[in-house]
Amino acid sequence: MVEGISARESGGGLTAATAALARHLRRDSWRTDLGDALGRFGRVLGVHRIVLFRFQETDDHVFIQSIEAIWSNPDVPGAEAKPTEIPQGVVATDPYLQHLSTQSRHGIPFVAMVRDVPGYLGEDLRRQSVKSVLGFPIFANGHLWGSLGLNDCLHERDWTADELGSVELIANIIGEAAERSSSDAHVSEVIRTALIQASLDAVIVIDETGSIIEFNPAAEKMFGFSKQQVLGKDLLHTVVPPFYRKGYATGGEYMSGRGAPMLGRRMETVTSNSDGEIFPIELTASEVRVADRRLMLGSIRDLRPQRAAEDEITRHRERLHQNEKMAAMGSLLAGVSHELNNPLAVVVAQSTLLHEFAGDPQTKLRAEKVRAAAERCGRIVKSFLGMVRLRPPEQSDTDLNTVVRAALEVTAYGARSSGISIDTDLAGERLLVKGDADHLTQVVANFLVNSQHALAGRSGERRIKVRTFRKDSVCGFAVEDSGPGVADAIKDRIFESYFTTKPVGVGTGIGLSISRSIVERHHGTVRLEDAEPHGARFVVELPALAQTAQGAQTPEAPRRELRHALIIDDEPDVASSLADILELMGVKARATATWTSAEDMLREPTDLIFSDLRMPCADGASIFRAVVEKRPDLASRFVLVTGDLLGARAEIDRLPHGMRPLVLEKPFSTLDVRSVLAQAGD
Incomplete structure (x- = not known):
């Protein structure tokens, strides 16, 4: 319509415009495009500006005024000016504004020519070129919610009854819409508050300046601050680590700069708590707009439990990998020991026979040296196999001197090749303990290897001292080196699993931990001491057993009924060497x-059977079962010959307890064969 034509001249236009605006206000999304809807209504009324004010009452009954929506006619000079939001302090000192506030509370509309309006409000309206003003209070839920103000910037006008009625109707409908919205908003606010308070993740909300305005219970627990301590404080100097603060004056600048790339995605970073501890977190940052405010919401998850779980999984994976390597090495060494012990058995047996039948002392001496070297090779293979085989410990009478000698044989090459000298001081008596010889050998070998690593690359004297001792009811051994020793700061941690000071690829961090476990399973103790003038000393003490008679006992000679022996072995040299030793002892x-079968093999007289454990045709355990089924009396006179005693035990344990064969371990000497014959003839 033409500017200046009033609603009374527009006929039914006012009714239609009022109805159209009412339909808009009755929608759930009534705030959407509200300015345009007010504009269509204002053009019909012939006004030049419509403002929807929102009042919010504080706890001390002070109203805060803000603009909820506005429309102004761009064709009218001055109409586009934004109305002044009058501060509460001005209202408190201006009698006319106080009068208007009282009238609004009572539902009385404000109708005036601006020339008649005194005080601050009159000056302000005249500065905005307003000539006439009409304001209707809006109530929602029984309280003053706001007001709907209409301004005529060109004319001083008298408002007709239809115009006043239409504006009052629209004000009432806005009140109804506000009631609906406030109800929905209240429910939404309750839900949002409950979600934030119940969240297991820390939730922090800051405003544009970086001041913290929300700090949920999970954040209190994570950061060690109470909500009262941090509300209003700057984010930058509360939970942001010092090294991230450089270049930012406030938390608002920090989020605008560093924070912008974080928005809308998960990222891992670090934060700090009340104790200054830096720890990893997963952060999800979002921007939230509330009315005309721009807020930042951060959801924070503490990654320390996750990292600890990941570290534990890594440790278990490494431990499993180590066990798999040890099992694979055990299988490999089992095969190697079988293949190596066969020729060693021949060397030992033949050198023994050569020693027996040699006619001159020099030949006897050489034969003895060959036999001793071959037996040493056999002991080294046996020690390696015992250390890597995964099997339960076996408790038996064990001499610590023998244990130490076995460990020295295993580790001697590493020391010699590195130019490290080893001094031994072994007790003259047998140091008997109840334990597993293989596992105790592993403990000594671990200490020797650690000492070698400690001395590697050092100048000057490089020496390892190994000592065995007996003290009252305790037997033990000590391994000492002249290395740099162990720093005081880590002495309490060296027996922890996976703790190592060695370079990557040299140590696994489990050797000392396993050693302590083995010693404790044997009811013993292990400790670290400082050596003089420098170095480290590991001392192990175990409960001692009562001493037995010194010296090896000579087995009884074979009974006369053991006249005929059957040897089953796919290695002809091993079989013939064993046959020669048996012939020497009077056994054909x-x-x-x-x-082939028990019937075929036992047709000839047989008092004793020697069978290799591993053969292409059949294994020794199967042959044993077949023989016992045919001749039960041979159960105690059946001997399994093997270079893998640990593997043989597993197969023997599967047999009935009272029906288990004897075992002869390769490489064997005449004393070993004589001992087996003594057991078989018992």
Whole structure:
């Protein structure tokens, strides 16, 4: 319509415009495009500006005024000016504004020519070129919610009854819409508050300046601050680590700069708590707009439990990998020991026979040296196999001197090749303890290897001292080196699993931990001491057993009924060497490389059977079962010959307890064979 034509001249236009605006206000999304809807209504009324004011009452009954929506006619000079939001302090000192506030509370509309309006409000309206003003209070839920103000910037006008009625109707409908919205908003606010308070993740909300305005219970627990301590404080100097603060004056600048790339995605970073501890977190940052405010919401998850779980999984994975390597090494060494012990058995047996039958002392001496070297090779293979085989410990009478010698044989090459000298001081008596010789050998070997690593690359004297001792009811051993020693700061941690001071690829961090576990399973103790003038000393003490008679006992000679022996072995040299030793002891032996059946093999007189454990044709355990089924009396006179005693034990343990064969371990000497014959003839 033409500017200046009043609603009374527009006929039914006012009714239609009022109805259209009423339909808009009755929608759930009534705030959407509210300015345009007010504009269509204002053009019909012939006004030049419509402002929807929102009042919010504080706890001390002070109203805060803000603009909820506005429309102004761009064709009228001055109409586009934004109305002044009058401060509460001005209202408190201006009698006319106080009068208007009282009238609004009573539902009385404000109708005036601006020339008649005194005080601050009159000056302000005239500065905005307003000529006439009409304001209707809006109530929602029984309280003053706001007001709907209409301004005529060109004319001083008298408002007709239809115009006043239409504006009052619209004000009432806005009140109804506000009641609906406030109800929905209240429910939404309750839900949002409950979600924030119940969240297991820390939630922090800051405003544009970086001041903290929300700090939920999970944040209090994570950061060690109470909500009262941090509300209003700057984010930058509360939970942001010092090294991230550089270049930012406030938390608002920090979020605008560093924070902008974080918005809308998860990212891992670090934060600090009330104790200054820096720890990892997962942060999800979002921007939230509330009315005309721009807020930042951060959801924070503490990654320390996750990292600890990941570290534990890594440790278990490494431990499993280590066990798999040890099992694979055990399988490999089992095969190697079988293949190596066969020729060693021949060397030992033949050198023994050569020593027995040699006619001159020099030949006897050489034969003895060959036999001793071959037996040493066998002991080294046996020690390696015992250390890597995964099996339960076996408790038996064990001499610590023997244990130490076995460990020295295993580790001697590493010391010699590195130019490290080893001094031994072993007790003259047998140091008997109840334990597993293989596992205790592993403990000594671990200490020796650690000492070698400590001395590697050092100048000057490089020496390892190994000592065994007996003290009252305790037997023990000590391994000492002349290295740099162990720093005081880590002495309490060296027995922890996966703690190591060695370079990557040199140590796994489990050797000392396993050693302590083995010693404790043997009811003993292990400790670290400082060596003089420098170095480290590991001392192990174990409960001692009562001493037995010194010296090896000579087994009884074979009974006369053991006259005929059957040897089953796919290695002809091993079989013939064993047959020669048996012949030397008065036992006639026949050898075969293949097994057919018990009926065929036992047709000839047989008092004793020696069978290799591993053969292509049949394994020794199967042959044992077949023989016992045919001749039960041979159960105690059946001997399994093997270079893998640990593997043989597993197969023997599967047999009935009272029906288990004897075992002869390769490489064997005449004393070993004589001992087996003594057991078989018992």
